[in-house]
Each structure stands twice: as structure tokens, then as C-alpha cells.
Amino acid sequence: MNKYYISTAIPYINGKPHIGHALEYIQTDAIARYHRLVGKDVFFLSGTDENSLKNVQAAEKAGKGVQEFVDEYYKEFYNFKNILNISFDGFIRTTEDRHMKGAQKLWNNFKKEDLEKRKYKGLYCVGCEAFYKEEELEDGKCLEHKTVPEVVEEENWFFKLSNYQEKLKELLEKNIINITPEFRKNEWLAFIDRGLEDFSISRSAERAHNWGVKVPGDESQIMYVWVDALSNYITGLNFGSSDESLFAKYWEQNDQENREVVHVIGKGIGKFHVLYWPAMLISAGLDLPTTEFIHGYLTTEGEKMSKSLGNVVNPEDVVTKYGTDAVRYYLLGAVSSTKDGDFSVSRFENFYTAHLVNGIGNLTSRILTMIEKYQENKVPALATDIFGTEKFWLDYESAFAKFDFEEVIKNINSLVSKIDLKISEEKPWEKVKTGENISVLLYQLVEGLRHLALSLVPIIPGTAEKILSQLNLEVSDNFAEEKKWGLLQEGKKIKKADILFVRLEK
Numbered sequence: 001m002n003k004y005y006i007s008t009a010i011p012y013i014n015g016k017p018h019i020g021h022a023l024e025y026i027q028t029d030a031i032a033r034y035h036r037l038v039g040k041d042v043f044f045l046s047g048t049d050e051n052s053l054k055n056v057q058a059a060e061k062a063g064k065g066v067q068e069f070v071d072e073y074y075k076e077f078y079n080f081k082n083i084l085n086i087s088f089d090g091f092i093r094t095t096e097d098r099h100m101k102g103a104q105k106l107w108n109n110f111k112k113e114d115l116e117k118r119k120y121k122g123l124y125c126v127g128c129e130a131f132y133k134e135e136e137l138e139d140g141k142c143l144e145h146k147t148v149p150e151v152v153e154e155e156n157w158f159f160k161l162s163n164y165q166e167k168l169k170e171l172l173e174k175n176i177i178n179i180t181p182e183f184r185k186n187e188w189l190a191f192i193d194r195g196l197e198d199f200s201i202s203r204s205a206e207r208a209h210n211w212g213v214k215v216p217g218d219e220s221q222i223m224y225v226w227v228d229a230l231s232n233y234i235t236g237l238n239f240g241s242s243d244e245s246l247f248a249k250y251w252e253q254n255d256q257e258n259r260e261v262v263h264v265i266g267k268g269i270g271k272f273h274v275l276y277w278p279a280m281l282i283s284a285g286l287d288l289p290t291t292e293f294i295h296g297y298l299t300t301e302g303e304k305m306s307k308s309l310g311n312v313v314n315p316e317d318v319v320t321k322y323g324t325d326a327v328r329y330y331l332l333g334a335v336s337s338t339k340d341g342d343f344s345v346s347r348f349e350n351f352y353t354a355h356l357v358n359g360i361g362n363l364t365s366r367i368l369t370m371i372e373k374y375q376e377n378k379v380p381a382l383a384t385d386i387f388g389t390e391k392f393w394l395d396y397e398s399a400f401a402k403f404d405f406e407e408v409i410k411n412i413n414s415l416v417s418k419i420d421l422k423i424s425e426e427k428p429w430e431k432v433k434t435g436e437n438i439s440v441l442l443y444q445l446v447e448g449l450r451h452l453a454l455s456l457v458p459i460i461p462g463t464a465e466k467i468l469s470q471l472n473l474e475v476s477d478n479f480a481e482e483k484k485w486g487l488l489q490e491g492k493k494i495k496k497a498d499i500l501f502v503r504l505e506k
């Protein structure tokens, strides 16, 4: 079976997660579930970045010990598993012993000629955990945080990224690492062409408040948090532990030709993933990721989310009000997968009502009510496909291959409209009164509903499962067969259940 390894980035945990975090988890989960659906052996990793200086500062501010603080806040992210129905197979906290060991093993494997201890003076943004040059700032401030970086002078270990200038260019140009979307790839190619500079990969233990992963053989230094954080993608597979079988299975993979190692990240951390991480892996003699999918940011009501504006949306609140699948459907279907998107309550409610209440929910109930009423709850005899499901699945698969969730959901919504329209045109409840046979149409409708439910498995798995269970079916494990028309067997008992999506009160 083909292996498929996919990861979210690991967020630092200086506070509760916001709706922007939810976007990345839901996107990654949809991809993971899609690849499981089509029959791959998927490993989905998530985790938390607990060694960041931002955690230390947030803990100090909260009057807590750092360990106590991260022990409390990592749960907020781990809980996405329940709140958003996120199906990760592994979760790595960077304060875990297996992570520390793996990060140190990675460091020890770096080619000696790629490391150098240098005296360094630079402008450091704690928010980004990165040094900046004067010209990278705007009015002397970090573009991301709008704060003035501090001047830091100390002796650090440097990684000679300049050794990898040509190699990185080649990796991107030849799609050895496939950067999606294309415009991001072009941005990074242009960046490489301006010349790559070596970067500091450690800091003094003092400046790090002695928090983080110790540099092997140099107790005065703590690893630069990004070096340690990036290594989570392999330490989460137990790289550096006594049993590295997960790493061998999902990172290295037997079948080199079909090898798939996918990182999902936000646009703000491209530099670390597109440049630093591959260079570090090559230096350590390890295999590279094959794809990096870069999503945009989420604003709320058209504004950048910030604590000071008081417009930070907590995903848990939205889930409590509308349900997990409503949030998943909106973030995948109403927000661009690669550009910036917006979370707005009125848009959310309109999308929910149009596509879930009036769309999927109403259609399911309409079809199953007719099967109940006119067919004694049994599936009629096989009839031909009138909804073009073969084409539907081709479009569906090609949209997933491009990570274009908006397109996936557009296709799903148009299948719903197509089936709905057929019911409105044919008016089976009138035909039945005149004694006309409607069983052909009813088969087409209920089999169409099965296809719809199958397509929802990666997107809104809870709803998909509910529809499939009403059709007396289990979630598929043989997609190639399941996507064929005519699988619902004549005479199969269906069981109509409660409505799927509650209409919002005016």
C-alpha cells in the first residue's frame, strides 16, 4: 500500500488557539482523510512548539512556570482532535524526551563544514524568533509583528545556508520539492536568486532562559528554536529513538518513486520550510519532503485578528454554536485554500443555510422521506446514472490533487443542486398520484445521495457517516469500487434519521 505522510506546522502555544489555527488543521485533516479514502497508508502528524522564547515570556506574564504553562496550553491544540474532528495519528510535543534526542541526532548529523561558530550582532524579533536585516524592516519594525526588534550580540553557531544556494534552486525548479501554489514557489525562487545568507542556529543558554534543546557538545548554547521545531517532522516519527521503524516507514518509505511526504504550512513560515529545512536535511544526509502546501491567513470581519482589537475568534465557540461540520465546511469551501480568507459571521451563516441546511441536509431528508413513503424503506431496482458521477469523481480527485478545497466543495454543491433540480422537475409526489412508476427515479436519487455522502467523507466526516448509516452502509475502504455507479443493492433497507443541520433562528 502506498504510504502518505502529512503534517501540520507546530504552533507555539503562548495562548489559546484561534480560528486561523483551525483552518490549517482542517485543511490538513481533509487531505489526510482523502488519501485514506483512496486507499493509502496515511500517517498524519501534529504537535506543539514548546521551546519557543514566546512561551517563556507568556509563562512569565501569567506568573507560571514554563513547564506548567506548556502542559496546560498544549491541550488546547491537542483538543482539536475532538472539537474539529481532526484525525492525527501522532502528536509530538517538543518538550518530550524523544524530541530532544531526535533534534540532537539531527544536529550531530550535520556536515561539519556546514557549521561554524561566529560572533554575531543583529536585530532579533522575538515574535518571529528570527534575525532581520535593516532593509527587511518597515520603519525599523518587523512586518509581521509591527514591533522594533532587539539588538542582540553574542557568539552563536551558524549554519552555512550559502552552501545550498544552487541545490535549493534546483529542488524548487525541478519540483523535487513541489511548492504549492505556484506563486509561492516563484516568490521563493526570486528570494534564492537574491542570495542566501548563513543563519544562526543557536543562541546563548542565558538568552534562551535555559529553555529548549541543548546543543550537543556545547552546553553554553541552546538550539535556535526553528532548528528544533522543524525537526519535529522526523522526531514525531521517533527519529533518534531506539526504535526508528515509524521514521523508516513514513519518512524514508520503501517505494521511492511514489514517496509522498507533505508539509502543510502558513505563508508566514515559508523561509524556514522552503529553505532552512531542506538544507538541514541534505546536510544531515536525510530524505526531503516531496510537497509543501502553503495556505494564506484568515482575517475576521475583514480585519487582521489581534488581541488588542478584541476580534480573535475562538474555534471552540463557533463549534459550540454551529457544530463541527459547519466550521469545516465553511473553512474549506468558503475560504480560498491558498490566498487570504475571511471569517465573517453573516457570510458563515449564509453559507451554512444555503449549502448545509437547504443543500445537503434538506436533500438527504427529501430523498429518504420518499424512499420511506413510496418504497417501504427499501432501495428500488438498479437504474442508470443521470448525474454524471464519473465526471464528478474526476473533477473531485483533480481538485484534491491541487489542494483546491474550494473547488472540491463547489463540485459537491453543484451535485447537490443537480439532484435537487431533478426532484423539482419530476415532482414524483404528483406522478405517484396518477399511478406513474417512480422507482427508476427513486433509485437514481438514492444512489446519487450515496455518491454525495462518499464525497463528504474527507470534508465533513461526521455528516458523511450519518448519511451512509441511513443508507445502511459503512464508510468505504475501497474507493475504486465505491465511486462506481450502481452499488446500492435492490431491496436494501434504509433507515431515515433526524435532520442533519438545524436551521438558524432569525
Ligand SMILES: [Zn+2]
Residues within 6 Å of the ligand: 125, 126, 127, 128, 129, 142, 143, 144, 145, 146
Ligand atoms: Zn516579528
